[in-house]
Amino acid sequence: MARIIGLTGGIASGKSTISNMLREKGFTIIDADIAAREVVNIGEEAYLAIVKEFGEEILQEDLTINRGKLGAIVFNQEEKRLLLNSIVHPAVRKYMNAKKEEALLSGKNTVILDIPLLFESKLTYMVEKTILVYVDEQIQLKRLMERNHFSEAEAKARISAQMPLKDKIPLADAVIDNNGNITETEKQLNRLINSWEMTP
Ligand SMILES: CC(C)(COP(=O)(O)OP(=O)(O)OC[C@H]1O[C@@H](n2cnc3c(N)ncnc32)[C@H](O)[C@@H]1O)[C@@H](O)C(=O)NCCC(=O)NCCS
Numbered sequence: 186m187a188r189i190i191g192l193t194g195g196i197a198s199g200k201s202t203i204s205n206m207l208r209e210k211g212f213t214i215i216d217a218d219i220a221a222r223e224v225v226n227i228g229e230e231a232y233l234a235i236v237k238e239f240g241e242e243i244l245q246e247d248l249t250i251n252r253g254k255l256g257a258i259v260f261n262q263e264e265k266r267l268l269l270n271s272i273v274h275p276a277v278r279k280y281m282n283a284k285k286e287e288a289l290l291s292g293k294n295t296v297i298l299d300i301p302l303l304f305e306s307k308l309t310y311m312v313e314k315t316i317l318v319y320v321d322e323q324i325q326l327k328r329l330m331e332r333n334h335f336s337e338a339e340a341k342a343r344i345s346a347q348m349p350l351k352d353k354i355p356l357a358d359a360v361i362d363n364n365g366n367i368t369e370t371e372k373q374l375n376r377l378i379n380s381w382e383m384t385p
């Protein structure tokens with residue numbers, strides 16, 4: 186029987202870093218951030234709904250969505266974020282379920298769903314076990330500012346749109362502490378793969 190595992194964390198906590206390690210080990214990862222990009226491609230239902238609600242001013246010249254502009258709106262106005270979520274999330278769930286079924290049909294033992302908002306969106310019913318990638322808030326802020334070239338205010342607006350990472354610890358089946366270096370993180374991941382007897 187195949188196992189479905191949820192990988193979650195917060196913005197810039199290290200989910201992609203860990204999902205890349207898992208991919209290198211042969212595991213199948215379905216990434217909600219990628220799904221959220223695919224479902225808003227030009228002409229898709231969610232794309233049309235976003236243009237209707239947010240106006241053509243959030244489009245770039247090539248008619249794709251200007252993610253920087255949309256991000257600046259939704260991470261500073263909660264009601265706009267909830268509106269965007271209500272458009273994008275149903276399509277993301279559908280996309281991820283289809284990918285998951287595809288992976289199961291192709292005989293995978295383990296399918297990992299990388300979902301940043303797994304707890305906030307109450308999606309744990311989709312998975313058997315959950316892994317949380319944890320970092321302290323100061324490190325999260327620093328890594329986010331560096332990676333995205335955000336000001337402190339821009340980074341804090343994004344972090345505060347999510348449940349604090351420390352509140353996710355008691356909700357997760359396993360926690361990987363990503364405050365240290367990459368080698369320390371990979372060691373914890375390897376231990377978890379062994380103790381859960383995970384195979385691709
Ligand atoms: C606002 C958008 C356009 C900004 O795009 P951008 O390319 O700058 O960021 P990206 O999509 O790579 O997301 C980066 C991280 O931001 C966080 N994040 C994104 N959307 C949200 C949200 N609605 N609420 C809280 N955190 C979010 C996640 O941790 C995510 O990993 C985009 O994030 C979006 O469409 N968000 C709504 C869909 C969503 O909730 N995606 C998250 C996974 S389903």
Ligand SMILES: Nc1ncnc2c1ncn2[C@@H]1O[C@H](COP(=O)(O)OP(=O)(O)OP(=O)(O)O)[C@@H](O)[C@H]1O
Binds near residue numbers: 197329363370
């Ligand atoms: N252990 C680590 N030590 C130093 N830097 C790290 C470590 N882990 C991740 N980083 C860096 O921190 C940043 C955030 O990591 P990553 O992109 O993996 O996070 P994420 O959780 O996938 O973020 P998002 O949800 O925003 O896509 C990246 O620039 C990454 O290179």
